[in-house]
Amino acid sequence: MGTLVTLDLPADSPVADLPWVITIGSLGDEEDWEPVVCGPYERAHALALAQAVVADEELMAVVEPLLPRVDAEAIRDEIELARAGVEAPAEAEDDDYEPRRVRPGRAPTEAEVRAGWARIAARLAPVE
Template sequence: MGALVTLELPDDSPIHDLPWIITFGPLGDDDEWEPVVCGPYERPHALALAESVVADEDLMAVVEPLLPRLSADEIRGEIAASRIAAEDDAVQTEDADIYGDYEDLLDDEPGPETVQQHAEARPAPSPEELRAGMARIADKLGNLSG
């Protein structure tokens, strides 16, 4: 049996009306593969799909809303907040010292080859351009049903 992770929201939360995605991944440490992201869906559909997929398999499904950010500064703020949270978690883990030192057990084989390219900074799209793009995506999704 798998696991489903999602936000618990009050019934009147406006987040219910956002599009939702599902990220499926391995539940245990024995299985290593890239997570699969599906969506967007309406929240009830996302939850129902996730529950039906993980019901009989050792999978984890994370159901979360798509939270559009309308500027590069908003995205940078989210990245900074995520980094601070990760640093706080690392400090707490180090302070707890319950995991021991397993660095010598890590596999030294290199992973798949990656290519890094340096992109030139381009101007960020305006909030109006992003909203128009979101409207086009919504229109495309709406045309899939017919």
């Protein structure tokens, strides 16, 4: 069984409405290959697809939001926010981290994923 890593969001988080990507890579050091990045997807689709892929294989999937930014200055602002949020790493104990086990559900169909892409495109399209 593989590993799925994602943000633990509150139910009403606006981040959930962003487009999401899946990065899938090797779980161990035995394999040496470049990770595969797929997306964008709606969050529910990204999670379901990632779960389906790692359910029976020793892979790691990271599901994270894309942050659409329209220019370099907006990207720099996002970098500064990220840097400002970094604190000195605490000495983490292995006991401090408890992974949540999830059962893979049904992966979305191609038609559902394509409909999700259309919804993402509509949200990202400029309003005229």
